[in-house]
Amino acid sequence: MSLSRSQPNTTTTETILPGPPSRNNFSSLDLSSSNLLAFPSGSSISIVDALSLQLISTFPLPPPHSSTSSPALSPFITSVRFTPSPLNRNLLSTEPSSSHLLLAAADRHGRIALLDFRLKSVVLWLEPDPNPKSGIQDLCWILSRSDSYALAAISGPSSLSLYTTSGAAATSTASNCCFFKYEASPEFLSCIRRDPFDSRHFCVIGLKGLLLSVKVLAESENDVVVKEFKIPTDYSDLLRLEKDVAPSGGGVGGSLAPASAVFPLYSVKLAFSPQWRNILFVTFPRELVVFDLKYKTVLFSAALPRGCGKFLDVLPDPNNELLYCAHLDGKLSIWRRKEGEQVHVMCAMEELMPSIGTSVPSPSVLAVAICQSESTLQHVAKICSDAPDSPSAEVDFDNPFDFCDDSVHSTTHMISISDDGKVWNWLLTAEGTGDNLKDTVADSHEIPLIGDNANAVAVTDGLGKESRKQQEFGSGNKNRLPSTLSQDLSFRISLVGQLQLLSSTVTMLAVPSPSLIATLARGGSYPAVAVPLVALGTQCGTIDVVDVSANAVAASFSVHNSTVRGLRWLGNSRLVSFSYNQVSEKNGGYNNRLVVTCLRSGLNRPFRVLQKPERAPIRALRTSSSGRYLLILFRDAPVEVWAMTKTPIMLRSLALPFTVLEWTLPTVPRPVQNGPSKQVLWSSKDQTPVAQDGASTAKEPASESKAGSSDASQDDTAESFAFALVNGALGVFEVHGRRIRDFRPKWPSSSFVSSDGLITAMAYRLPHVVMGDRIWEHTVVGCNNWTFFII
Template structure:
């Protein structure tokens, strides 16, 4: 007895694939690389979750109504159990003041927070404390700091200040203060001073807690910041003065320094308790302020053409990274924790890596300034290729992997995400001496485990396995060990995530999946752009499959004639007579070959309005604006018929499927109705 097949139905829930395009200016700072290895990026009101290993968008979070301005991953650095399971949590804030805490795996909003309707200035998770793993600190404009419970959306406390707060950061070397209910906090504010917008930066006086608030005229040090209650006092304010305006820094004239020494002496600052005049304030173009995670009590100030390294105990500048007059200005800097190095982003999209080295000690009899021995020098060790910067294409932000610190992701305004990886290559001994830089040497151990005898070297797993400890500033004996090799660093482009072009553009999906093409089917989407190129996306991965330069003007329409080829048309700008140049191209995806489907036709004629291909992909109808339509044979590329001049103007055209019920009924009726079916 033959067995009967029992039919059954399988419901497969497919996640929606979202293809993003050009970013909004408010998305500039909405990017974060989490400790689990995923990148979160804001694109208009959506949030993309990108896997840098495959350069794919694996999740899209959509619930915000306004542009996303901040995204922050939760570190999840707590004991996980059945009662406290591991989950991918992400906090996002938009321009309308709403904060959403996401369960990234399911794509569901776990919690929504709304305090005001203005853009969130900054936010971060309070991770270096044991009270709760759900504490989320946010800056609500103009001058409010609010601590939220990110799990329930409960407001724990709220504190207002007299100054407008811009951002905050934590001192990485003082997590113990959090356990004593004191959080090392630095707040940065932005208000008007002397009719210009200034972003000041300053130093922490010795002996004070590192809870600081930066105001328009100086710094407010907060000594009672706690996660259990809001700060009770307004803190202590100190001011910033330039060294040439202070009597303590008036010295006799000496030999004029040159180079980096000249720039270093020019920007040294002094903490005072007196309010300086507007002319004395020199730090008026600060782009960024951040603690150095590789040096205790050190902070950096970023300016368009220089980076200052501040020693908070000495209350002075101990290092400067200056750009040459012909160099490209800075946009952003990211200090590393594993090595004393700086990732710098420039206005041309170039990422540079600068590694600190200790300067050779100067003989005591030649020292004219005791502060010169404290100078830090950061040498340029690697840089990636720049991008083509235009009015609409600019670098927005760079993030690095917080675990390895040898991978960087560059976010461009046109929606691209460029993934760069730092590689170390063995070089010949003394190859760096020609450039005037001391050599870099490889690491001799991995997490304390030395190299074995049959082991040639350590893989480039992280930054600390690429550069040896002899390159750390302050090492007394910088000479290499016998097993160390001289290396040089360079960036490699390992991934590229492209976005959709600027609208308008035309879209057309490839033919559907059938039982005949199931073995070789690919869900491809063709996108025609305004510059004449056609982008083909694979919707399974969301990646760009092919980019073809097909036309010389804007693509007006696309029609697929098979799974591997399509027809696209474009029209030029009309002349004085209203005639255009029509381009109808046949494109083969397998080879990339394009040829004019209509041959020599197309010059000085009415513009093409639309093209339609039959369901069996045998015939093509070309509809013009003020000209009768044409019927073509797709397989042979021959013109079958051109309608008469008195043919009615076509405004809409739909091809009936040969097997459709409606089509068969009309054919069976015959007579006049059947003759009208084209």
């Protein structure tokens, strides 16, 4: 393995809108102490401000070299980790080592990169070996020296490696870049977590209960101390999954894939207690375990509560004796520690995926994180409020650092991401009466024991001594326990923010075309302005409307239950889309679904609803520039012409052998000759020029000018579309209200003779038509045959 530096990327990535994260990204997420949220989406990494939920940047990881990667694996990013805050940073320096935005990222090809989002470049590459490499399961920064951190990584199913990322490593050889390796086979290693009390110490948990306690004293193999523990747990479900995977994957034991790739729904996570040294919280799919590293024993275990899905992750509260456990079904269970014991009782159950307003089937919660910055401010406020000389606090609503509310004990911000491209910001509030909170103040030397259980008494006594040391270290000589909770607390969770990214893989794209006809159809006298919106149809059936200028999803609509196969704009405020599904392969038949979506009201109105399947699926849609008319093209079936009123009406069915149909492009209004700031709109009836500000340029009463505009909006709404037939003939249909008038087809000049005689591309703007065939010349860029024709 070698280490290499990458040059800064000069190409802009500000206009990249990321897609949704998935389980192929191993539910990776990291939240820095400065509220910067990083999570992977496919092969890209997104940085989001966790408080304002603003997308800051998106960085695509460069693809691997074809000679060193397996073609069967996509370069999904599987782990991201911000560098720890104690690193030296100078905001004015351009050196990578002093950047304030360094991030470690790993992917399914086993590559590890150190990224600088400020410079938009890869600072360091840990290139894989030439042979196909197993993917990375998890990453974690570990303090290896007083001024540098090493990077711990789980590669493949059971390999633990430590890499140096210091400046001296850039000139080192490949042999000492990775200074430590450990193989835990046949265990599947799941995640790595660093000890909050000792940054040199970290733990690794396996799916079957193997626990590794590792301490790094220096960047050498002899200075790494590893201890193995075993947490007893029931992993019979894992054995059944191994049997199911073995026949298709050629055996689990010989697989190089990480644990999350082989068992995506079997999650085992680990977390250190921020209040108690040597205490670990471990969640297996059906069990919550509290483990003591010092006494090498399980202090408490609880089975999965009824009515909720398997455990996904465990998150200890930074300031209070609370545990937050995320579940696969989107629920959040809250556990409170009993006073004097390491016994936790579930006291509340909340939802991280609202059942109202979500699509069916419901999206899945992939990862959850706790904002540390607000917890730090609350911790400082509690310390200041405990000071003996502090004045009596009064509520100041203008002071953001005022937490003196007797009814609110604590507030915690949580960030969750789901596989439909949403980032959720939750506010979890613990409430209780002031008297109950005062009763929780106790002497740290008076910790009650468990009771009759002799083994538990011995363990608790040890924990009590450890607690006294930690309390003296954290708050001096104070006897207050700020993390002790009242039993009368109630919890309430509120959604305070949401960021919508692309909801699924994009299958269709549609751009609105502002036109003079669309403006007059609405009854206005101003030409339509360019709308910076793009509609995207997705694989999951949703339609995302993207604001291009803001590089953000402005709205998302759940429209279809299957892939969106066609999407068009109806003017500037409505969308028409279609999807279909085949009834049966033996008998044939298709269920076509057409829906009109209003962007202003958010309503979806299906039309052309049939009771029986049709023999032909919809092939494409063509909408006029004003949005008044729609062409529905079928596969081997007549074309239908529809008037898109409030209740769409079919005007005519055209049973002609079309090869291509296109509506006329919108006309461009000519500017005023005397003034550059105005445009003149000509009424077709009286030929009176009307200024863009609505006043008549001629010396006529204002009422006559308005009448002319009204007549134009009602009568001058004819639109036409050009078509080509299989014999090469060209024709035009004109639609005026509910009447359709056709012109006699014309033939292009003899110079346009394609090898197969089919016109497959066309653009139409009165009175010209540009056409092309399906033959593409590879030697010369361009179409083999094309012509410019006048109707």
